[in-house]
Amino acid sequence: MNATVSGGDGIMELFVDWVQLKAPRLFLTIVSCNLGPERFVKTPLQGFKRFQISDERLSLSEENAEEILKGSIKGASPSARADCYAKQWMYIGPVFKPNEFLYKIHPRTTLPITERDDLMA
Numbered sequence: 496m497n498a499t500v501s502g503g504d505g506i507m508e509l510f511v512d513w514v515q516l517k518a519p520r521l522f523l524t525i526v527s528c529n530l531g532p533e534r535f536v537k538t539p540l541q542g543f544k545r546f547q548i549s550d551e552r553l554s555l556s557e558e559n560a561e562e563i564l565k566g567s568i569k570g571a572s573p574s575a576r577a578d579c580y581a582k583q584w585m586y587i588g589p590v591f592k593p594n595e596f597l598y599k600i601h602p603r604t605t606l607p608i609t610e611r612d613d614l615m616a
Contacts, residue, residue, distance in 0.1 A: 517549040520586040528579040542567030
């Protein structure tokens with residue numbers, strides 16, 4: 496997909512497809528940063544795709560997060576970019592499988608809370 500989000504001609508549909516198929520967690524992260532729709536809707540196809548960022552590339556490391564977020568979220572302040580880096584952890588927790596017991600996760604990953612009865616069902 497080589498397009499920019501500017502409205503019309505199916506561009507928004509391409510953007511929605513990209514979010515649904517490749518970047519739902521990235522979308523949630525950016526939306527939770529309260530940057531506003533202008534900064535998110537206009538940049539991901541250019542910025543995030545330029546850096547080949549999708550859910551598969553999350554988590555962003557501290558080393559490359561500043562560069563990637565600076566290039567992808569035009570006009571965002573350093574503190575807003577740091578906020579986005581920190582909020583990614585809420586959305587990238589592992590999906591636990593019934594017969595898998597070892598997971599490699601980052602210490603900042605937010606894990607789900609569940610009741611014991613939920614686990615026994």
